[in-house]
Amino acid sequence: MITVEEAEKVILAQAADYGAEIIPFELSLGRVLAENIKADRDLPPFNRVTMDGIAVNYNAIEDGVCTFKIKATQAAGDEPVDIEEQDECIEIMTGAMLPGSVDTIIRYEDLSLRAGLATLVTNEIKRGQNIHYKGQDKKHNEQVAGIGQLITPTLISMIASVGETELRVKKLPRVVILSSGDELVDIDQTPSPYQIRRSNNYTVKAVLTQHHIDADMLHLPDDELVIKKQLKTCLENYDVILLSGGVSMGKFDHIPKALEELKVEQLFYKVQQRPGKPFWFGKHNKGPLVFAFPGNPVATFMCLHRYFLPWLNASIGKKQKLALSAVLNSRISFHHPLKYFLQVKLQQNEYCQLVAIPVEGNGSGDFANLTDTDAFMELPLERNEFKKGEVFKVWPFA
Amino acid sequence: MITVEEAEKVILAQAADYGAEIIPFELSLGRVLAENIKADRDLPPFNRVTMDGIAVNYNAIEDGVCTFKIKATQAAGDEPVDIEEQDECIEIMTGAMLPGSVDTIIRYEDLSLRAGLATLVTNEIKRGQNIHYKGQDKKHNEQVAGIGQLITPTLISMIASVGETELRVKKLPRVVILSSGDELVDIDQTPSPYQIRRSNNYTVKAVLTQHHIDADMLHLPDDELVIKKQLKTCLENYDVILLSGGVSMGKFDHIPKALEELKVEQLFYKVQQRPGKPFWFGKHNKGPLVFAFPGNPVATFMCLHRYFLPWLNASIGKKQKLALSAVLNSRISFHHPLKYFLQVKLQQNEYCQLVAIPVEGNGSGDFANLTDTDAFMELPLERNEFKKGEVFKVWPFA
Numbered sequence: 001m002i003t004v005e006e007a008e009k010v011i012l013a014q015a016a017d018y019g020a021e022i023i024p025f026e027l028s029l030g031r032v033l034a035e036n037i038k039a040d041r042d043l044p045p046f047n048r049v050t051m052d053g054i055a056v057n058y059n060a061i062e063d064g065v066c067t068f069k070i071k072a073t074q075a076a077g078d079e080p081v082d083i084e085e086q087d088e089c090i091e092i093m094t095g096a097m098l099p100g101s102v103d104t105i106i107r108y109e110d111l112s113l114r115a116g117l118a119t120l121v122t123n124e125i126k127r128g129q130n131i132h133y134k135g136q137d138k139k140h141n142e143q144v145a146g147i148g149q150l151i152t153p154t155l156i157s158m159i160a161s162v163g164e165t166e167l168r169v170k171k172l173p174r175v176v177i178l179s180s181g182d183e184l185v186d187i188d189q190t191p192s193p194y195q196i197r198r199s200n201n202y203t204v205k206a207v208l209t210q211h212h213i214d215a216d217m218l219h220l221p222d223d224e225l226v227i228k229k230q231l232k233t234c235l236e237n238y239d240v241i242l243l244s245g246g247v248s249m250g251k252f253d254h255i256p257k258a259l260e261e262l263k264v265e266q267l268f269y270k271v272q273q274r275p276g277k278p279f280w281f282g283k284h285n286k287g288p289l290v291f292a293f294p295g296n297p298v299a300t301f302m303c304l305h306r307y308f309l310p311w312l313n314a315s316i317g318k319k320q321k322l323a324l325s326a327v328l329n330s331r332i333s334f335h336h337p338l339k340y341f342l343q344v345k346l347q348q349n350e351y352c353q354l355v356a357i358p359v360e361g362n363g364s365g366d367f368a369n370l371t372d373t374d375a376f377m378e379l380p381l382e383r384n385e386f387k388k389g390e391v392f393k394v395w396p397f398a
Numbered sequence: 399m400i401t402v403e404e405a406e407k408v409i410l411a412q413a414a415d416y417g418a419e420i421i422p423f424e425l426s427l428g429r430v431l432a433e434n435i436k437a438d439r440d441l442p443p444f445n446r447v448t449m450d451g452i453a454v455n456y457n458a459i460e461d462g463v464c465t466f467k468i469k470a471t472q473a474a475g476d477e478p479v480d481i482e483e484q485d486e487c488i489e490i491m492t493g494a495m496l497p498g499s500v501d502t503i504i505r506y507e508d509l510s511l512r513a514g515l516a517t518l519v520t521n522e523i524k525r526g527q528n529i530h531y532k533g534q535d536k537k538h539n540e541q542v543a544g545i546g547q548l549i550t551p552t553l554i555s556m557i558a559s560v561g562e563t564e565l566r567v568k569k570l571p572r573v574v575i576l577s578s579g580d581e582l583v584d585i586d587q588t589p590s591p592y593q594i595r596r597s598n599n600y601t602v603k604a605v606l607t608q609h610h611i612d613a614d615m616l617h618l619p620d621d622e623l624v625i626k627k628q629l630k631t632c633l634e635n636y637d638v639i640l641l642s643g644g645v646s647m648g649k650f651d652h653i654p655k656a657l658e659e660l661k662v663e664q665l666f667y668k669v670q671q672r673p674g675k676p677f678w679f680g681k682h683n684k685g686p687l688v689f690a691f692p693g694n695p696v697a698t699f700m701c702l703h704r705y706f707l708p709w710l711n712a713s714i715g716k717k718q719k720l721a722l723s724a725v726l727n728s729r730i731s732f733h734h735p736l737k738y739f740l741q742v743k744l745q746q747n748e749y750c751q752l753v754a755i756p757v758e759g760n761g762s763g764d765f766a767n768l769t770d771t772d773a774f775m776e777l778p779l780e781r782n783e784f785k786k787g788e789v790f791k792v793w794p795f796a
Contacts, residue, residue, distance in 0.1 A: 077581025160597035183475030
C-alpha cells in the first residue's frame with residue numbers, strides 16, 4: 001500500500017502530451033491554447049474616440065476659442081475628416097478614428113449645439129481627453145494569448161479582436177468509462193430485487209463533460225471472454241480507461257486477469273486513503289492508462305478529483321489553479337492509518353475565510369450525502385485528531 | 399441616473415418564469431430541476447454486502463464457531479442463497495444482496511480458506527459488519543432531488559439510481575446578442591484602417607454558453623429601416639435582447655428611436671457606476687426584455703455578471719450561491735460620484751482569506767487587462783478612499 005502523495009507522483013509521472021488540433025474559434029471555450037497568438041495590428045488599431053461629441057485641436061482652446069464651427073460629422077467606421085482652421089471642429093462618434101488635425105474630444109454633455117456651432121459649457125478640458133490611443137492595449141505583434149492558457153470568455157474577446165477564426169488547441173485524451181457486473185442494469189431498465197441501476201458511470205461522464213471530454217461508456221458483463229475482448233478493443237481505441245469497481249479480490253472479478261494478459265502493467269494497487277483504498281492504476285505498454293477506481297461511488301468521485309483531473313491538467317498543459325485550503329469548522333476524530341478525505345460544505349465567513357463544514361454521511365458509499373457537500377478536505381495521514389480552526393487542503397467539486 | 403442597487407431592483411423585478419421542458423437525462427448537466435424526484439424504492443434497495451468474503455450468522459461466532467463450511471457462492475446480482483446450519487456460510491461478493499439467514503460479513507483478509515472451509519484469523523468481528531443497510535441512504539418515496547436544484551455530477555448519480563431517464567427542467571430564455579455599427583467587421587474579415595473586428599458579442603455568447611444558453615448573434619448595420627425591421631423580428635422571437643453599444647447620444651444611434659417606436663419602454667437609463675454608466679434597460683409590452691449594455695466591452699462584461707446573470711438565476715429559480723467578499727489588498731482612491739467596479743485578481747492567503755489584488759488597466763475599455771483578472775470588486779458609492787485590509791463584495795468570472 002502506498003501513500004496518497006506517492007500515488008499522485010506515480011500518476012503525474014504518466015502525464016502525456018496528446019498533441020494539438022485546429023478547431024473553429026467558436027468551439028474553443030474551455031479548451032487550452034497550443035499556440036501563441038499575436039496582435040495582427042495595434043490594439044486599438046488607431047486613436048479611438050471614446051465619447052460622442054466634437055473633436056478639436058487643443059491649441060485653439062489655449063488660444064481662447066470657445067465656439068467651434070462644425071465642419072463635418074464623422075461616424076464610427078468613417079474615413080477621418082480633418083479640420084483646416086483652428087476654430088473648426090468635427091462632430092464625431094464613439095469608436096471613430098481620431099483625425100490627425102485634432103487631439104481632444106469634448107463630449108456632448110459639455111457643449112451647447114446650435115446652427116452648426118458648438119460652444120463649450122465647461123472649463124475642465126484636458127488635452128488628449130476621451131481618446132483610447134493606438135497600441136495602448138497591445139502593440140502590433142505583441143502576444144495577446146499564449147500556449148497553456150485556458151480559453152475563457154475574456155480571452156475569446158482578445159482572440160476575436162485579432163481575427164483568429166481557427167485556433168490550435170491541446171488535444172484531449174480519448175476516454176472510455178467502463179462499468180462492470182451483472183448486478184448493474186441500465187437506468188431505463190427495471191432492476192430485479194437484488195440488482196441496482198448503473199449510476200457511477202454517468203457521474204464520471206458528467207465530471208468529464210465539465211472538462212470538455214466527451215467520454216464513451218461501455219458496460220462489461222461478468223463473462224471472462226467478453227471482458228478480455230472488450231478491454232482489448234478499448235486499449236486499442238482510447239488513451240485512458242476509467243473503471244469503477246471490478247478490480248478487487250472478488251471471485252468474479254475477471255478484469256485484473258484480463259488486464260494482465262493484455263499487458264497492462266500494474267503501477268500501484270491500494271492507497272492509504274479513505275475512501276478509495278482499493279484504487280488500482282496501470283499502464284499498457286503501448287501507452288493507454290487504466291485508472292481502476294473502487295466500486296464505491298464516493299471513492300470514485302474523490303479519486304477522479306484528486307488524481308484524474310490533476311493528471312488531465314498536467315497532460316494538456318493547463319496552468320493549474322493554486323490549491324485551496326479551508327478552516328475546519330468542527331472537531332474530527334479518525335483513528336485509522338489512512339488519509340481521510342472528509343466530505344465538507346464550503347462557506348465564507350465574515351473575515352472572508354473559506355470554512356469547511358463537515359457533513360457526516362452513512363459511510364463512504366453514501367452518495368446521497370455527497371449532494372449536500374461541495375468539497376473533500378484532505379486530512380493528514382499521521383494524525384487522528386483534527387481541531388476546529390485548523391487549516392487543511394480542500395478539493396472542491398461543482 | 400439611478401444607483402446600482404436601484405438598477406438591480408428594477409431588473410430583478412422583471413425575473414420571469416419561462417416554464418419547463420422535458421429533456422433526456424443525459425443532457426441535463428448544469429440545468430435546473432423543475433420537478434421533485436423521489437426514490438422508486440429504498441436506496442440501497444436491499445441489505446448490500448460491502449466487502450468480498452463470507453456471510454455468516456453472528457450467533458455462531460457467539461457460540462464459538464470459528465470454521466465455517468462454504469455452502470454456496472453468491473455473486474453480486476445473484477439471487478440470495480440461505481444457510482441451513484449455524485456452521486455454514488455463503489461465500490459472497492461486494493454488491494450482493496445479504497441472504498436473510500445471515501447478518502455479518504467477514505472479509506477475505508480475515509479468513510483462511512481451504513478445502514471448502516473458511517476459518518477466522520481475527521477476533522475482531524462485530525455483528526452486522528460490512529453491510530450497507532436497505533434504505534440507509536433514502537427510503538422508498540423519499541425525495542432525492544427537488545425543484546430549483548442545479549443538476550451537478552453528484553445529483554446525476556442520484557437521478558440515475560432511481561431510473562429517471564427524462565427530466566423536467568426549467569426552460570432557459572431565448573436570447574439574441576446584437577452588435578451594431580458599420581465600424582465593426584466580422585472576425586474573418588479584414589478591417590479597414592478605421593474599422594475594428596467584432597469581439598464583444600463573442601464574449602457575451604461565451605458567458606451565456608457557460609450558463610447553458612445557446613444564444614443567437616445578429617449584427618445591425620447603421621441603417622434606420624433595417625434596424626427597426628430586425629429589432630421587430632427579435633422582439634417577436636426572443637425573450638431577451640442583449641445589446642452592446644448603440645444606445646447613446648451618438649448621432650447615428652438609431653436603436654433608441656427604433657426601440658421606442660416598437661413599444662419597448664425604458665425602465666432606466668444610466669447607472670451611477672464605472673464602468674457602465676450609459677446602461678439602458680427596457681421592456682416590450684409583450685414581455686421581451688432589452689439589456690442595452692454600453693459599447694465599452696469591459697462595461698458590458700461587468701453588467702452581464704452584475705445584472706444579467708442574477709436576473710437569469712432568479713428567472714430559472716436557481717438557488718443563488720451566497721455572495722462572495724474579499725479583502726482589498728492595496729489602497730484605492732476613486733473620486734467620482736460613481737460606484738467603482740475594480741478589476742481584481744483573487745487569491746487565497748495563508749489564513750484562508752480571499753484576497754483581491756487590484757490590476758490597473760489603461761481605462762475601462764481595455765479588455766487586455768481583464769484577461770489577467772478574475773473578478774470585479776464593488777466599492778461603495780459614498781466613499782472615495784478604500785484602505786488595504788477592508789472587505790468588499792466581489793463578482794467573480796471564469
